[in-house]
Amino acid sequence: MEEWRFIDFGLVDIRDMMAMDEAILKSDEGNTFFFWTPKKSIILGFFQKAEVELDLSQCKDYTITRRISGGGIAFSDDRCRQVNYGVVGTIDNALFPMDITGSYKQICGVLIDTLIHYKLNAAFRPINDVVVDNKKISGNAQTRWEGKLLQNGTLLLDFDIEEMLRISNIPKEKFMDKKIASVREGLTWLDRELGEQRDMEEIKNVMKKKFEERFSIRLKSGSLSGKETKLTEILLPKYYSDEWVYR
Amino acid sequence: MEIKTSQGIHKSKGGLIRSFVATENGRIKEISISGDFFLFPEEAFFKIAGELKGIEAKREDIEHKIEEIYIRENIQSPGTSPADFTESIMKALGV
Numbered sequence: 001m002e003e004w005r006f007i008d009f010g011l012v013d014i015r016d017m018m019a020m021d022e023a024i025l026k027s028d029e030g031n032t033f034f035f036w037t038p039k040k041s042i043i044l045g046f047f048q049k050a051e052v053e054l055d056l057s058q059c060k061d062y063t064i065t066r067r068i069s070g071g072g073i074a075f076s077d078d079r080c081r082q083v084n085y086g087v088v089g090t091i092d093n094a095l096f097p098m099d100i101t102g103s104y105k106q107i108c109g110v111l112i113d114t115l116i117h118y119k120l121n122a123a124f125r126p127i128n129d130v131v132v133d134n135k136k137i138s139g140n141a142q143t144r145w146e147g148k149l150l151q152n153g154t155l156l157l158d159f160d161i162e163e164m165l166r167i168s169n170i171p172k173e174k175f176m177d178k179k180i181a182s183v184r185e186g187l188t189w190l191d192r193e194l195g196e197q198r199d200m201e202e203i204k205n206v207m208k209k210k211f212e213e214r215f216s217i218r219l220k221s222g223s224l225s226g227k228e229t230k231l232t233e234i235l236l237p238k239y240y241s242d243e244w245v246y247r
Numbered sequence: 248m249e250i251k252t253s254q255g256i257h258k259s260k261g262g263l264i265r266s267f268v269a270t271e272n273g274r275i276k277e278i279s280i281s282g283d284f285f286l287f288p289e290e291a292f293f294k295i296a297g298e299l300k301g302i303e304a305k306r307e308d309i310e311h312k313i314e315e316i317y318i319r320e321n322i323q324s325p326g327t328s329p330a331d332f333t334e335s336i337m338k339a340l341g342v
Contacts, residue, residue, distance in 0.1 A: 045283050046289050046292075047280075047281055047282055047283070047284060047286065047289075047292060048281050048282065048283060049265075049279070049281040052265060052281055068289065069285070069289075070262075070283070070284055070285035070286055070289065071262070071283050071284075071285060072262070072263075072283030073283070100285075100287070100323065100325045101325055126326075127260070127261055127285070127325045127326050128285070141285070142285070143287070143289065144287055144288075
């Protein structure tokens with residue numbers, strides 16, 4: 001059986017993680033599946049503007065960076081109950097389709113299989129969301145580079161709606177209760193769906209197994225190569241720079 | 248000479264597009280587009296705002312220019328079309 005590399009980066013500073021993310025895509029170490037959990041942070045999508053999306057005066061204790069893929073803000077509160085994943089794969093029209101929505105659907109299938117394992121009514125909602133009973137539980141973002149794709153996504157285990165609205169660039173005084181209620185209707189997280197906190201390692205192990213089954217491969221634990229580590233060091237200043245984050 | 252800037256927001260199937268546009272004598276003077284959509288290749292996106300500067304602030308001209316950039320740069324943007332970007336810009340223009 002084919003073996004792909006697996007890495008669990010654990011709890012990370014997202015600036016370091018986004019540099020490693022880009023380095024894995026742009027090196028040539030083969031198909032890779034990896035996990036990380038972000039410390040308190042905000043990741044902007046490639047096409048977003050910080051001052052348009054965020055109330056920056058409320059974000060002082062957040063680490064903010066930008067990723068190389070499009071889509072919306074990835075917000076992580078200090079509860080740190082999110083499983084983030086990355087997949088780097090060669091687009092082969094079999095396991096990783098050329099068609100963008102098709103490739104989202106294929107990788108999001110891992111999350112859906114994981115949620116079904118927990119007896120939840122999970123489905124793919126094009127273009128890039130996974131929903132449980134029509135509530136978003138996972139956002140995903142993909143970019144491509146020289147015949148390869150990089151997809152990042154998150155599985156929410158817990159989520160602080162009030163805190164997310166507090167840092168968002170929206171008028172706050174009025175209708176706050178209504179806004180919380182409306183986000184609560186459109187978004188959900190695993191702890192809420194299951195009515196209890198499951199161990200994060202257990203969830204990651206289920207995801208890993210579902211990934212292996214879906215792609216008919218075996219994941220083998222590894223680490224960054226020397227080339228990837230070097231490229232990460234070259235990329236790091238970008239992710240720490242105001243020019244990149246506040247452009 | 249009249250210069251005005253305002254924000255236009257349009258939601259496409261692929262995401263929210265926010266445009267800020269300033270015009271001068273009927274032409275686009277300054278333009279900034281942002282949002283949570285997806286577009287490949289990402290770097291080609293900057294050509295859209297760059298090349299809209301100076302053109303007439305008319306729907307047909309704007310949409311035509313964006314379509315031209317899409318073809319030339321081989322842009323793909325699932326759920327978002329040149330017409331969606333145009334709509335967001337027209338909203339910023341108050342049309």
